[in-house]
Amino acid sequence: MTVTFDEAIARDQRIEPADEMPEGYRKTMIRQIAQHAHSEIIGMQPEGDWITRAPTLHRKAILLAKVQDEAGHGLYLYSAAETLGADRGDLTRRLIEGRQKYSSIFNYPTLSFADVGVIGWLVDGAAICNQVPLCRSSYGPYARAMIRICKEESFHQRQGYELLMTMMRGTPEQRAMVQDAVDRWWWPSLMMFGPPDAESPNTAQSMAWKIKRHTNDELRQRFVDMSVPQAAALGVTLPDPELRWNEARGHHDFGQPDWAELKRVITGGGPMNEERIRRRREADSDGAWVREAAAAHAAKGMS
Amino acid sequence: MTSHEWPLFEVFVRAKRGLNHVHVGSLRAADHEMALHHARDLYTRRNEGVSIWVVRSDAVVASDPAAKESFFEPSGDKVYRHPTHYTIPDSVPHI
């Protein structure tokens, strides 16, 4: 007997591209995958700016490979979105016209090379917390893309942490650079899990459709619990005076990020919003004649 | 603008000798040679493949999900195609 969409979801089966699905599910899926893809592509910029300036050739190679992976992850995700009938060119236009969002974390500047390490440790660490459950997302192509992305991403987090460990063994100036970067990235990393559950309008529907498996607050708690011992091993202080172990809960208590700031950054008021979109728009428009020429050349071959 | 967008290609990678090519995803390219280059750069960065196929997505013919019942379910009751359907005493060797 043919399995309906609701039955497939109830039985924890994957939805595949040609299956019937509610229009709301399709739209939500396209939006989520596209925003995720945009985040990977925009996310190339903050670290990409340090490739040419990396202090050793080894770090340069690592960073170039990492930023390249992010382009790859963006493509895996656009590819998944295209299985739902979305068109990559159209999604790109939505991004550069500001009609579709990307992760607010990439609207902060990278001020020192320690930022490269902290992005790997905290930002990629938070991304992994968000993404590992998505490997079980109900939409098959998205779940499969996430498996591959998570595997590749695990190198990203480890290289960041290793860079920080190395810098902490360096000069006092370097240790100060690491602490400064941690101070600047900690709160934006907590914001990566989205608004508190009480203010997250889409969470309930996404959980019902098994697009999402855990709430924002659950994931944020998990991230804090994972990060605290890592910070201690590194010898840095997380910039939250309210952060402490709560024996009764079996979790760390922690302070609330500045949600007004998150709102401001998401709606375009972050320090780097304009620059990030401008760069992407320029690459797209500067490359138009190249894409056009390749299409024209291919058309000659077919005639 | 859309007329200049490159067509979509599906990518299949053979991970190592002895395995089938497996579908790994899609990409955009202007022509077949470019699609192969892109597939190599996108899907085999970590030593994942020894052979790649690319095929234009619009050239793939897929079965109709609505016809799933008539297409696939008639084979579901042909249990005699499976070796476990047949009872052989444990005492009979090599069968």
Add this chain to the structure above:
Amino acid sequence: MAFDDAYDALTDHEDDARWAYGTGFSDPLAGVPGDLPDGVDRADLAAYCLMLGDDALILSHRLQQWVTRAPELEDELALANIGLDLLGQARLLLTRAGAAEGRGRDEDELAMHRPPAEFRNVRLAERADDDFAHLVARLCAFSVWRLELLQRLTGSADPMLAAIAAKGVKEVTYHRDYAAQWVVRLGDGTELSHRRMAAAVDALTPLLGELFQPHPVETRLAAAGIAVDPAGLRAAFDDVWAYVLATATLTAPGVAPAVSPAAVLPASSSPAGAPSAASGGRDGAHTPGLVEILDEMQALARSVPGGAW
């Protein structure tokens, strides 16, 4: 799926045959003896490794500058791959240069702490790209030349150079194909792309002569069976280059003489004893493009003395 530890969770999929996830990485230089060949002039060998290493390092830098700016996302991947390949070649060659020199300088000391006049790359590698046509034209010419060079270098009497070359041949073969295909697409694409491709070829032509001008170090080491005499690459280069350009519906301009009248920086020091008469990149005479690259590449490494990265 376990969720307490993100890495544990990932291992759930270790046997997932739907995805080919790579394994089996190997060191292409494993087992290659690192000793210097008998009778080789250490300073010459060091200088030669710097030449080939700097070519790769500097062109890799130009490719790195394209990251987040490529015309299409798939090309981000391709250009990063090529940049990584060249960076890898540079690291091996600089390391070999440091070993031959015997003064304890490693790849980073050589990359980050030499002034422009001590860089030995050909000037073709340092030129800034005006647009994507310039990028692929230069990459194509460079790769055609370097592939011919590396193929011959696989027979070097220095086993380490031979092994580095053998690794490089596989990489540069792909670079050449990638770039040549783009030269053809743009040359034989639209009217606009044809015009830009032709302009790019014209712009790099004055820099080609230098590729085939033997430096005394190359001449001496070629005689010892260690290096490749670049003069011998000319005919093979011209054949391939002319073929690519013809396929791209472009005409091959005459290759300019080795010494271009273009503005160059004076070569202040020449540790390898290079003559100052014919001054090109191999003698440390560079364009402002190299200074711009080194300002960017070296600033951080130099700003934190004793830093650990």
